[in-house]
Amino acid sequence: MPIINNNDGTLSVEFGTGDIKISSGMMGDEEQGLITFKEQEPKPIGYFEKQKEKQVDLTTYPVHLIFKNTDSLDVLIERLERTRKYMTRELDVWND
Template sequence: MKNKGEVLVPIINKSVQVVFGTGDISAQVGCLSDRSSGAIQFTEIEPRPIGEEFFGDKNKMEIDDAPVTFIFNKVESIDAVIKQLQRLKDLMSAEGEYEWTGSGRIIEKK
């Protein structure tokens, strides 16, 4: 979160989109030594096989090193993001198990 005057702003740039699927995005994680806060950063790299381990040239992560950084101050926030990513994975890989209502809501078929 960035401090904007005296107001904390949880979403700083409201128009960032990151497109995954071609192996050209690196995801790197870091955590403060007291474990009070951690982050994952996404940077553009030369394409490589998706999921291949990649080590950047820096040993220490700075918050402003990447164009996209997710900062977590509670483990529960990480769990919430993982839950939604797992749900998305299920939706994208489960042929015929979900349907879309007229309003666009996704529901599980019974």
């Protein structure tokens, strides 16, 4: 199961097997950016499927990332890029 409710009240989302649907969009009269995650039957990683409905029921997506401004989105992008560099050994996590 890729989305896990841990016993300590935290939530883990495990990526890498194609069984998490990642969707993006806008909410709040297009004032806030939105990325959602939910479990799906495994598909090729990066598989893109156009959303059929203009609006979706967010209760069907257990994880939401909501961005009130592009600065907060830029920080997430930077952290993801840094994590990629750790994983490819371009940066050393202990000496960075």
